[in-house]
Each structure stands twice: as C-alpha cells, then as structure tokens.
Amino acid sequence: MQRVASETTPYNPSMRILIANDDGYLAPGLAALVKACEGLGELDVVAPEQNASGTSNSLTLNRGLSVYTAANGHRYINGTPSDCVHLALFGLLEHRPDLVVSGINQGANMGDDTLYSGTVAAAMEGFLFGIPAIAFSQVQKGWTNVDAAGRVARSVIEHVLRDPPAAPHYLLNVNIPNRPDADHLPRRITRLGRRHASEPVIRQVSPRGDTLYWIGPAGDAREAGPGTDFHATSNGEVSITPLHVDLTDHARLPEWREWASKAPG
Ligand code: MN
Numbered sequence: 001m002q003r004v005a006s007e008t009t010p011y012n013p014s015m016r017i018l019i020a021n022d023d024g025y026l027a028p029g030l031a032a033l034v035k036a037c038e039g040l041g042e043l044d045v046v047a048p049e050q051n052a053s054g055t056s057n058s059l060t061l062n063r064g065l066s067v068y069t070a071a072n073g074h075r076y077i078n079g080t081p082s083d084c085v086h087l088a089l090f091g092l093l094e095h096r097p098d099l100v101v102s103g104i105n106q107g108a109n110m111g112d113d114t115l116y117s118g119t120v121a122a123a124m125e126g127f128l129f130g131i132p133a134i135a136f137s138q139v140q141k142g143w144t145n146v147d148a149a150g151r152v153a154r155s156v157i158e159h160v161l162r163d164p165p166a167a168p169h170y171l172l173n174v175n176i177p178n179r180p181d182a183d184h185l186p187r188r189i190t191r192l193g194r195r196h197a198s199e200p201v202i203r204q205v206s207p208r209g210d211t212l213y214w215i216g217p218a219g220d221a222r223e224a225g226p227g228t229d230f231h232a233t234s235n236g237e238v239s240i241t242p243l244h245v246d247l248t249d250h251a252r253l254p255e256w257r258e259w260a261s262k263a264p265g
Contacts, residue, residue, distance in 0.1 A: 016044070019033055019102075020045075020047055023052075029146055033102075047077075048079060048081055049079075053105075056118065108140075110173075110233065111192050111224075111229065123172075127170075135171075137173075140178040144178045152182050173192075173243050175233050188239055229241050
C-alpha cells in the first residue's frame with residue numbers, strides 16, 4: 001500500500017466522516033483518530049460515555065438513551081458503540097456520512113476476538129446500513145505510540161478516499177503494532193486467524209463474601225500462520241482484514257440440504 005503525504009488530500013467539504021469507538025469518549029485513541037481525520041471533511045464524533053469494550057453489536061433496547069455534548073463538540077451516549085452509530089445515522093446527523101471510522105482501540109481486535117469487539121461493531125453498524133467503514137486497533141494495550149497509530153489511520157483513510165476500493169461498500173479491520181515507526185511499517189491484507197481457546201474463568205471472593213467470576217483473557221492464537229492478522233502484526237506489519245457479515249456456511253449448504261431431505265417427518 002502506497003503512502004501518501006497528507007497534503008495531497010485536500011479538504012472536501014462534502015465528505016462526511018462519522019467517528020466512534022468503544023473505549024469511551026475520553027479515550028486517547030479516539031482523540032488520535034479525530035486528529036487523523038482533521039482536514040478531510042466534516043467530522044462528527046459520537047462515542048460511548050463509558051468504556052464499552054467487548055459489547056459486540058449490542059443495542060440498548062430496554063431504556064432510553066441520553067445524548068450529551070462535550071466542551072469540544074464531541075457527542076457521547078450512555079450506551080454501546082452500536083447505539084452510538086445507530087443513533088448518529090438515524091437520529092442525530094442531518095446528513096448520511098460517507099465513511100464510518102472506529103477506534104483507535106486499546107488492544108488488538110484480531111481473529112475470533114472480532115466477534116466480541118465493540119470497535120469492530122461500531123464500524124459494522126455503519127457497514128450494515130450501506131456505508132463503508134474502517135475499525136482501527138492498536139495491538140498492545142497502554143496507548144504507547146498512539147500518535148503513530150493515528151498517522152497509520154490517516155494514511156489508510158486517505159488511501160480509500162483517494163483510490164476507492166473496487167468494492168465500494170467495505171468493512172476493514174485494521175490492527176496496528178504499537179511502534180513509533182508504525183506509519184513506516186508495511187501494510188498486509190490478511191484473513192482472520194483463530195484462537196480456539198480461552199484462559200479459564202477466574203473465581204474470587206468479594207470483600208462481602210460473595211463469589212465472583214471474571215471472564216478470563218483470550219487464549220493464545222492457535223491459527224496464526226502466514227496470511228493471518230496475528231502473523232502480520234507479530235512480524236511488524238499493519239494488518240488490514242476485509243470483513244463481511246454473512247455468517248452463512250455457504251460451503252456446506254448442499255450437505256445440509258441433503259441432510260434435511262432425509263430427515264424424518
Ligand atoms: Mn476497547
């Protein structure tokens with residue numbers, strides 16, 4: 001992927017970019033992503049009030065949502081990442097965005113983890129309604145070199161705006177190694193790896209004597225060979241995985257039809 005100086009993409013007042021995340025509206029990664037988008041068009045920021053990592057595609061249906069505006073103009077919602085993008089698209093924004101970007105997440109969203117990711121879900125909410133979308137994550141937690149990750153995001157966003165992909169409707173999952181030179185690392189188009197395993201649940205007794213269970217951390221990657229997101233980032237590359245949402249097992253549809261035709265009744 002070719003790198004392009006930011007000044008080659010002029011400000012386009014008709015370009016509208018919606019920015020969301022799952023770490024909350026105060027997260028350094030959100031500020032880095034806003035900075036990455038500055039000068040490209042009209043920006044709207046709608047993010048969760050609190051950290052909503054791991055909330056996947058959940059929507060809040062059992063209560064009303066409140067929308068607040070921070071001093072910097074960013075809006076925040078007492079809901080999930082998907083709530084934020086959904087409300088933005090169908091309640092808050094006067095115009096439909098041309099692009100939805102999400103992140104920059106604190107921590108990787110690779111392999112099976114993408115199913116749980118609020119960062120990917122926020123982008124996916126835009127994608128589900130026909131808007132191209134990109135999720136950005138830093139591989140290691142801690143916000144080290146988040147500015148460099150922001151420069152990667154800028155470069156990827158400029159690339160898709162300047163040279164739109166053949167598929168005009170896309171969902172990209174970008175994972176960026178935490179390195180000061182991240183914007184000079186090679187970009188690799190990847191597929192999702194697999195983990196297949198999780199660390200055990202952790203049991204604790206609270207100060208009040210109640211037993212609590214904590215979901216354990218994700219296990220090590222089990223399928224992390226060449227071509228996967230795990231492989232790329234562990235080899236010092238920026239991983240870009242095109243995603244789709246259709247969970248149908250297309251390859252096995254004939255087998256299942258055959259099975260169903262033999263079923264009793
Ligand atoms: Mn997060």
